[in-house]
Amino acid sequence: MRSIVPPADHEGLDPADWPSTRAQAHRMLDDILDYVENVRERPVWRPAPAAVKAALRQPLPEAPTDLAEVHREFLRLVLPYGAGNVHPGFMGWVHGGGSVAGLLGEMLAAGLNANLGGREQMPVELERQILRWLGPVFGMPEGAGGLFVTGSSMANFMAILVARTGALGPESRRRGLGEARLAAYASRAVHGCLRRGMEMAGLGSDALRLIPLDPEGRMDLGALLAAVRRDRAAGMAPFLVVGTAGTVDTGAVDDLAGIAAVARAEGLWFHVDGALGALAVFAPSLAPRLEGIREADSLALDFHKWGQVPYDAGYLLVRDGALQQRTFAAPEVYLGRADRGLAAGSPWPCDFGPDLSRGFRALKTWFTLKVYGTRRLGAVIEHTCALARYLEARVRADPRLELMAPAALNIVCFRLRGADPDALNRRVVEELHEEGLAAPSTTVLDGRVAIRAAIVNHRTQARDIDALVEAVLRRFLIC
Amino acid sequence: MRSIVPPADHEGLDPADWPSTRAQAHRMLDDILDYVENVRERPVWRPAPAAVKAALRQPLPEAPTDLAEVHREFLRLVLPYGAGNVHPGFMGWVHGGGSVAGLLGEMLAAGLNANLGGREQMPVELERQILRWLGPVFGMPEGAGGLFVTGSSMANFMAILVARTGALGPESRRRGLGEARLAAYASRAVHGCLRRGMEMAGLGSDALRLIPLDPEGRMDLGALLAAVRRDRAAGMAPFLVVGTAGTVDTGAVDDLAGIAAVARAEGLWFHVDGALGALAVFAPSLAPRLEGIREADSLALDFHKWGQVPYDAGYLLVRDGALQQRTFAAPEVYLGRADRGLAAGSPWPCDFGPDLSRGFRALKTWFTLKVYGTRRLGAVIEHTCALARYLEARVRADPRLELMAPAALNIVCFRLRGADPDALNRRVVEELHEEGLAAPSTTVLDGRVAIRAAIVNHRTQARDIDALVEAVLRRFLIC
Numbered sequence: 037m038r039s040i041v042p043p044a045d046h047e048g049l050d051p052a053d054w055p056s057t058r059a060q061a062h063r064m065l066d067d068i069l070d071y072v073e074n075v076r077e078r079p080v081w082r083p084a085p086a087a088v089k090a091a092l093r094q095p096l097p098e099a100p101t102d103l104a105e106v107h108r109e110f111l112r113l114v115l116p117y118g119a120g121n122v123h124p125g126f127m128g129w130v131h132g133g134g135s136v137a138g139l140l141g142e143m144l145a146a147g148l149n150a151n152l153g154g155r156e157q158m159p160v161e162l163e164r165q166i167l168r169w170l171g172p173v174f175g176m177p178e179g180a181g182g183l184f185v186t187g188s189s190m191a192n193f194m195a196i197l198v199a200r201t202g203a204l205g206p207e208s209r210r211r212g213l214g215e216a217r218l219a220a221y222a223s224r225a226v227h228g229c230l231r232r233g234m235e236m237a238g239l240g241s242d243a244l245r246l247i248p249l250d251p252e253g254r255m256d257l258g259a260l261l262a263a264v265r266r267d268r269a270a271g272m273a274p275f276l277v278v279g280t281a282g283t284v285d286t287g288a289v290d291d292l293a294g295i296a297a298v299a300r301a302e303g304l305w306f307h308v309d310g311a312l313g314a315l316a317v318f319a320p321s322l323a324p325r326l327e328g329i330r331e332a333d334s335l336a337l338d339f340h341k342w343g344q345v346p347y348d349a350g351y352l353l354v355r356d357g358a359l360q361q362r363t364f365a366a367p368e369v370y371l372g373r374a375d376r377g378l379a380a381g382s383p384w385p386c387d388f389g390p391d392l393s394r395g396f397r398a399l400k401t402w403f404t405l406k407v408y409g410t411r412r413l414g415a416v417i418e419h420t421c422a423l424a425r426y427l428e429a430r431v432r433a434d435p436r437l438e439l440m441a442p443a444a445l446n447i448v449c450f451r452l453r454g455a456d457p458d459a460l461n462r463r464v465v466e467e468l469h470e471e472g473l474a475a476p477s478t479t480v481l482d483g484r485v486a487i488r489a490a491i492v493n494h495r496t497q498a499r500d501i502d503a504l505v506e507a508v509l510r511r512f513l514i515c
Numbered sequence: 516m517r518s519i520v521p522p523a524d525h526e527g528l529d530p531a532d533w534p535s536t537r538a539q540a541h542r543m544l545d546d547i548l549d550y551v552e553n554v555r556e557r558p559v560w561r562p563a564p565a566a567v568k569a570a571l572r573q574p575l576p577e578a579p580t581d582l583a584e585v586h587r588e589f590l591r592l593v594l595p596y597g598a599g600n601v602h603p604g605f606m607g608w609v610h611g612g613g614s615v616a617g618l619l620g621e622m623l624a625a626g627l628n629a630n631l632g633g634r635e636q637m638p639v640e641l642e643r644q645i646l647r648w649l650g651p652v653f654g655m656p657e658g659a660g661g662l663f664v665t666g667s668s669m670a671n672f673m674a675i676l677v678a679r680t681g682a683l684g685p686e687s688r689r690r691g692l693g694e695a696r697l698a699a700y701a702s703r704a705v706h707g708c709l710r711r712g713m714e715m716a717g718l719g720s721d722a723l724r725l726i727p728l729d730p731e732g733r734m735d736l737g738a739l740l741a742a743v744r745r746d747r748a749a750g751m752a753p754f755l756v757v758g759t760a761g762t763v764d765t766g767a768v769d770d771l772a773g774i775a776a777v778a779r780a781e782g783l784w785f786h787v788d789g790a791l792g793a794l795a796v797f798a799p800s801l802a803p804r805l806e807g808i809r810e811a812d813s814l815a816l817d818f819h820k821w822g823q824v825p826y827d828a829g830y831l832l833v834r835d836g837a838l839q840q841r842t843f844a845a846p847e848v849y850l851g852r853a854d855r856g857l858a859a860g861s862p863w864p865c866d867f868g869p870d871l872s873r874g875f876r877a878l879k880t881w882f883t884l885k886v887y888g889t890r891r892l893g894a895v896i897e898h899t900c901a902l903a904r905y906l907e908a909r910v911r912a913d914p915r916l917e918l919m920a921p922a923a924l925n926i927v928c929f930r931l932r933g934a935d936p937d938a939l940n941r942r943v944v945e946e947l948h949e950e951g952l953a954a955p956s957t958t959v960l961d962g963r964v965a966i967r968a969a970i971v972n973h974r975t976q977a978r979d980i981d982a983l984v985e986a987v988l989r990r991f992l993i994c
Contacts (some may be wrong), residue, residue, distance in 0.1 A: 040908045042977030046898040049614045049823055049887055049973045054552055057615060058545070064619050065544050066537070068626035073533055081857050084637050092640060096648040100888040103616060109885075110623060114878070117637035118627050119857060128857055129849070134628030135528045136536060137582060140543050144589060146621035146825040146879070147547035148597050149613030158563050158596035161571060169575040186665060187872030197715055212719025213692055228847040229871060236676055236869060238717020240691025284849050340872060344528055346625040348874040368707040369959035370608070370763050370967065374941065377948030378560055378598060378607055379956065390715060392708060393666030393819060395827040399593070400625070406588075408528055409579040419525040429519045462853065469856030477858065480848035488849065494528045498521030 060104050065143075067107070071115060072122060072136060075495070079472025081120035088113050120475055124495035125503060128477035130284065130312055130341050130447075133493030138346045141403030145396035152184070152394040154384025156377065163385060163398035166351075169405070173317055174353055175330025181357030183389045184397040187350035188311030191336030193233035194352050194363075194389055196220070196276065198334060199305035200237060201363040202356075203275035209363070213238055219267045221245045222278035223255035225285055227309055230278055243272075253288030253441060255279065257298060264302050276305045281326055282313025285479050285488070287424075287445035289313055293328030308332040311350075313445055315342045318414035322421060322445070339397075342417050342446075344494050345404050349397045352389070360388050416494040420446040423491045427501045434505075436512045440486040449479065449486040452512055458485040464511045474504035539583050544622075546586070550594060551601060551615060554974070558951025560599035567592050599954055603974035604982060607956035609763065609791055609820050609926075612972035617825045620882030624875035631663070631873040633863025635856065642864060642877035646832075648884070652796055653832055654809025660836030662868045663876040666829035667790030670815030672712035673831050673842075673868055675699070675755065677813060678784035679716060680842040681835075682754035688842070692717055698746045699723045701757035702734035704764055706788055709757055722751075732767030732920060734758070736777060743781050755784045760805055761792025764958050764967070766903075766926035768792055771807030778812075787811040790829075792924055794821045797893035801900060801924070818876075821896050821925075823973055824883050828876045831868070839867050895973040899925040902970045906980045913984075915991045919965040928958065928965040931991055937964040943990045953983035 051057035092113050121131035150159040167182030176182075185191050201208065204216055218239055222230055224246045231241040245267065247260045264274045277299050279290040292308060299306035308314070308329055314337035316322040317329070329335065335353040339345035354360040365387035373382035386392045405413075421443075428443040431450040438457075440449035451461040462485055465478050476489040489504060530536035571592050600610035629638040646661030655661075664670050680687065683695055697718055701709055703725045710720040724746065726739045743753045756778050758769040771787060778785035787793070787808055793816035795801040796808070808814065814832040818824035833839040844866035852861035865871045884892075900922075907922040910929040917936075919928035930940040941964055944957050955968040968983060 040905065040912055042905050042980070043898060043901040045976045046895065046973070048895060049612075049616075049891070050551070051615060054548075058548055061544060061548060061615070061619055062541055064623065065540060068623050069533075069537055069540060072529070072626055081636075083635060083856075083859075084640065088637065089640055092637070092644050093647065094644075096652065097885050097888045098890050100891055101885045103619070103886050106616075106882055106885045107619075107623075110878075110882075114637045114641055115623075115627060118629050119634040119636040119638070121630065122626075122628050128634075129630075131630055132628070133528075134626070136530060136540070137528075137585075139622070139625040139628075140540055140582070140586075142625035143618070143622040144543065144547050144586075144594075146618040147551055147601075147613070148594060149601050149611070149618075149825045150597050151600065151608075151610055151819070151826050155598040155607075156562060157560075157598040158567065158571070158593045159598070161563065161568055162593055165571050165573075168572065173575065186870045186874070189869055189871045193869060208719070209714040210719055210721050212722060213717045228845050228850075229869070232843065232845060232869060235688040237715065238679075238692045240687070240689055242689050243691060284847075338872060340630070346628045346874070347630050348870075348872050350872060364711065366707045366711060368763075370956070371707075372957055372959070374945050374957075377562075377945035378954055379945070379948075380562075390668055390672060390708070390711060391665045391827075392668045393817060393827050393829060395665070395825070399589075403585055403589075406576050406580045406585045407582050409576045411577050412528070412579055416525065416527060419522060422522040426519065426521050433519060466853050466856035466858070469858075475857055477849070478851055478853075480851070494525070497524045501521070 057103065064107050067111060075122050076124060080123045080125040080475040081469055082117065082472055083470065084117040088117065124493055124497060124500045125474045126493060127489040127491055127504065128475045130490045130492055132340045132342065132344045133495055134346045135344045135404060137403045137407035138344065138400045141400035142346050145399040148396065150396045152396055153386040153392045156381035159396050160381065160385060162402055166398050166401055170353060174335055176353055176355055179357050181354040181360035181388050183352050183385060185350045185352055185389065186348045188309060188336040188338050189229035191350050191352035192229050192309055193236055195307045195334040195336060196233045196237050198354055198360050198363045199276045199307065202305055202359055203273065206362045217272045218275045219243050219245060219272040220276040220278065221247055221260055221263060223247050223280060223290060224249055225253055225283035225288060226278060226280055227284050227311065230309065253283060253286045253444065254290045255295065257291060257294045261298055274302060274304055276307060278307045278309055281308055281310040281329060282445055284312065285481060286441040286449055287312065287443065287447035289325050289444060292326065296328045296331035305333045306331060307334045310335050310337040312341060316417055318410040319417040320414065321418055339401050341492055343404060343413065345401050349401055364389055420491040420496065423496060423498065423501055424448050426498060427489060430505050436509060440481050440484065446491045448489045449481055451486050452508055454512065461485045461487055464508055468507050471507060473507050476504060536582065543586050546590060554601050555603060559602040559604040559954040560948055561596065561951055563596040567596065603972055603976060603979045604953045605972055606968040606970055606983065607954045609969045609971055611819045611821065611823045612974055613825045614823045614883060616882045616886035617823065617879045620879035621825050624878040627875065629875045631875055632865040632871045635860035638875050639860065639864060641881055645877050645880055649832065653814055655832055655834055658836050660833040660839035660867050662831050662864060664829045664831055664868065665827045667788060667815040667817050668708035670829050670831035671708050671788055672715055674786045674813040674815060675712045675716050677833055677839050677842045678755045678786065681784055681838055682752065685841045696751045697722060697754045698751040699755040699757065700726055700739055700742060702726050702759060702769060703728055704732055704762035704767060705757060705759055706763050706790065709788065732762060732765045734769045734774065736770060736773045739777055753781060753783055755786060757786045757788055760787055760789040760808060761924055763791065764960060765920040765928055766791065766924035768804050768923060771805065775807045775810035784812045785810060786813045789814050789816040791820060795896055797889040798896040799893065800897055818880050820971055822883060822892065824880050828880055843868055899970040899975065902975060902977065902980055903927050905977060906968060909984050915988060919960050925970045927968045928960055930964065930966050931987055933991065940964045940966055943987055946990065947986050950986060952986050955983065
C-alpha cells in the first residue's frame with residue numbers, strides 16, 4: 037500500500053499576529069462604545085450622501101483587506117448613517133435603544149460562536165433558564181415551551197402552526213391541510229405579520245377574521261363571538277383567536293381576560309401578540325393592564341423593543357410544550373440523540389421550531405436581565421409611558437395640534453392642523469427626519485395620516501418630547 | 516388650563532460610570548479573544564457538571580447585578596461548556612469555526628443595534644451590497660432578491676413559499692391553498708428542513724416526493740422524471756424540484772445541471788439547498804462540482820458553515836425578486852414609505868421575507884468577506900476537503916475501519932469494525948466526546964450506524980484527523 041501523505045498545515049483564518057489584531061479589536065470596541073456614549077451629540081438620523089452609497093459598491097473582495105482598513109470603512113460609510121434608534125430622539129416605528137450589557141453579551145456570543153440548535157452544552161441550558169424565568173411570569177406551567185426567534189413576526193407564525201397542529205392533529209404535517217376550513221380571529225388593529233403568518237401556513241389571510249374595534253381600539257368581544265358563531269354555522273372550523281397586548285398603531289391592549297373567556301367557551305386556541313406590550317409585566321403600574329395574559333396558550337414577545345436587547349431577540353412561549361414539539365420535531369438520523377456526550381440533552385431547541393442553526397440570542401438577553409434587573413427595566417418601561425402621557429398632554433393643550441388616538445401605553449398619534457393635513461403631516465415627518473432632531477414615523481388612522489411617536493428608548497427624556505413638539509410646531513408657523 | 520409637568524429625567528440603562536464600564540468591556544473582549552486564541556489548549560468538549568447547571572438556576576433577577584459579576588458567571592458557567600465548534604477537533608454535525616473578523620463585525624452590529632427590517636439607512640444598503648456580490652457568483656440577474664435569514668432551514672422554507680406563489684398565484688396568499696394538489700421533489704438524502712418546510716407551508720411532507728439515490732448518493736434523474744410524470748398523470752401539480760449541493764449525510768452533490776434540465780422541461784421551480792456546499796464556488800478546484808447551480812431559481816446557503824461567519828447567518832437568493840416580493844410584501848399603513856427621510860429607500864428587506872425585526876447579519880458577513888477575501892475562504896474550503904480525502908485514505912488503508920460512503924466534499928462516514936457495530940460505534944463517539952480530543956457525530960446510512968466527521972473549521976489540521984483516527988482505533992484494541 038502506498039503511503040498516505042497528510043495535507044500540509046493551512047494558515048486558516050486566525051490572525052498571524054495576535055497582539056496587533058487584539059489592539060485593533062480594542063480600538064473597535066472603543067469606537068462603538070464612543071458611539072453609544074456620545075449618541076446625543078449627533079443628529080438622530082441623516083441621509084447617506086450618494087458618494088457614501090457609491091463608495092460601498094466595490095467589487096467582490098477576492099484578496100484580503102487589513103482589518104483596520106475595513107473598520108475605517110465601517111466608521112466612514114456605515115456607522116454615521118444608521119436608522120438612529122440608539123438615539124433618544126428616535127421615536128419611529130417600535131425600535132429598542134440597545135444597551136451596553138446587551139452589546140457585550142452579543143460580543144461574547146459571537147466569540148463563543150455557539151449554534152443553539154441543540155447538543156449538550158451550557159448555552160442551550162442558558163436558553164432554558166430564560167424559559168424558567170419567563171414562563172412563570174406569564175402563567176406558563178412546567179412543560180411549557182419557550183424559544184428565541186428573530187422577532188414576533190416569526191413567533192406569531194409559529195404560534196399559528198402549533199395551534200394548527202392542535203386543531204388538525206400531527207398527521208396534518210404529513211397530509212397537509214386537506215379539506216379543513218380553519219378560521220382565526222383578531223382585531224382590525226392586529227399586526228400585519230398575523231395575516232402573513234396565515235398566508236405562509238397555507239390557510240390564507242381571508243381566514244383571519246378581522247373583528248371591529250371598540251372606541252379604545254380594542255377588539256369588540258360581542259363582534260368576536262358573533263363572528264365565531266357565524267363561521268361555525270357556515271361550516272368553517274374556528275381554531276384560534278389572537279389578542280394583542282399593545283397594538284402597533286396606538287398601543288391599545290385588548291381585553292385579554294375577556295378574549296380568554298371567549299376562547300375557553302368556544303374551544304379556541306388563545307394566542308397573545310405581545311411584541312409591543314408583554315414586557316410591561318415588569319412595570320407594577322402597567323402590569324394590571326395585561327390582565328388575562330397569563331391565560332394565553334401561546335405568547336409572542338420581543339426583547340429588542342422595551343427589553344432594550346440588541347436586535348434580534350424575539351421569543352415564543354407555548355403552554356403545551358409537547359404540542360409545540362409535535363409540531364416541529366423530526367427524527368432525522370444525523371440529529372440522533374445519545375445518553376452521553378455531545379448528542380445528549382434531548383429534547384433540543386431545534387425540536388421546538390423551524391431553525392436548526394440558531395445564534396445565541398439568550399446570552400445578550402441573560403446579560404440584560406441580570407445586569408439591569410426586571411425592576412429597572414420595568415422603571416424604564418414606566419418612564420416611556422409617562423413620556424407618552426406627557427406628549428399627549430402637550431398635544432391636547434395646544435390648539436395647533438390634534439390628538440389622533442388616546443395614548444394607551446407608549447405610543448402617541450397626533451398631527452398638526454392645517455390645510456391638506458395628510459400631505460402636510462407626511463411632509464412634516466420627512467422634514468423632521470432630515471433635520472435630525474426627532475424621528476417619529478407616520479401611520480394612517482381611519483384614513484387620516486398621523487404622526488406616530490413610539491417612545492421605546494431608555495435614553496429618551498422629556499426634553500426629547502419637547503424637541504419633537506417644538507419641531508412640529510415650527511412647521512405650523514411656516515405654513 | 517393647568518400646567519403640564521414633564522416627567523423627571525430617568526437614569527435609563529446607560530452606565531453611571533462610563534470609564535469603569537469601559538474598562539470592564541475591554542476585559543471581556545480580552546477574555547473572549549483569549550478563548551479563541553488558546554482554543555487548542557482546551558478539550559474540544561466536556562460535559563457541564565451538575566453543580567454548574569444548578570448554579571445557573573437562579574431566581575428571576577429583580578435587582579441589578581454588577582456587570583463584572585455577571586461576566587464572571589459567564590466565564591465560570593457557560594464559556595467552558597460550549598459545544599466546542601471553535602475547536603479544531605470539532606467535526607460533529609456541520610458547524611463553522613467562527614473568526615475574529617466575524618466576532619468584531621457582530622460586536623459593532625450589537626452597538627449600532629440596527630433593525631434591518633427597513634428604513635433609509637446604510638446598514639440596509641450594506642445588506643444590498645452582499646446581494647450585489649453574491650448574485651452574480653450564482654448566476655442571478657439584476658432584480659434578483661437576496662436576504663439574510665437565521666439559516667438554510669428558513670431559507671429553504673421561504674423558497675418553497677415563493678415557488679408556491681409562482682404556482683398558485685399571489686391571490687393564494689388571501690385564499691389559501693384551496694383545491695391545489697402541489698407536489699415537490701428532492702432526493703432521499705435531502706435535508707429534513709425541506710420536509711418541515713412543506714409541512715409549515717400547509718402542503719404536507721407527503722407531497723415532497725423522495726427520489727432514490729444513485730450509487731454516489733445523488734438524485735436519480737430517471738426516477739425524478741418518472742415520479743413527476745406519474746404524479747401529473749394522477750392529477751397532482753408538480754411545482755418544485757430541490758437539488759442538494761452537499762447532502763447532510765455524505766456531502767454528495769446532486770447533478771444540478773441535470774436537475775435544471777428536468778425542471779425546465781417539466782416547468783418546475785428549481786431550488787438548490789446549498790447550506791453545506793454552495794460556498795465551494797469560492798474554491799477553484801471544487802467550483803466545477805457545482806455545475807448547474809447558476810441555473811437555480813432560488814438558492815439557500817449558510818455563511819456560518821464554510822463561510823466561518825459567527826452564528827447565525829443564513830441566506831436566500833431568488834432569481835425573480837419581484838415574485839419574492841409578491842410573496843411577502845404587504846401594504847401596512849404603519850410601514851408606509853416616503854420619498855425622503857427615514858421612510859425612504861423602498862423596497863425594504865421586510866418586503867422580501869417574513870421578518871420585520873432583523874439583526875444586522877450582513878455586517879459580520881461583510882467583515883468576513885473583506886478581511887479574508889474569497890480566495891482565502893476558498894483555500895480554507897479546499898483544505899477541509901483535502902483533510903476529508905486524507906481521512907478517507909486513512910480509513911481505506913486500515914482493515915480495522917470501514918468506509919461507509921465516498922467523501923464527496925468535506926464529510927467522511929466510516930466506522931470501527933467489531934461485534935454489534937451499531938452499538939459499538941455509538942459508544943465510540945460518546946466516549947470520544949467525553950475524552951475531549953475529537954468530536955465527530957453519528958448518522959445512519961442504509962440502516963447502519965456511522966461515525967460522521969464533517970470537517971468545516973478553518974483551524975482543523977492533519978494532526979486533528981490523526982487524533983480522531985487514533986482515538987477511534989484505541990477502542991478497537993480495547994474491545
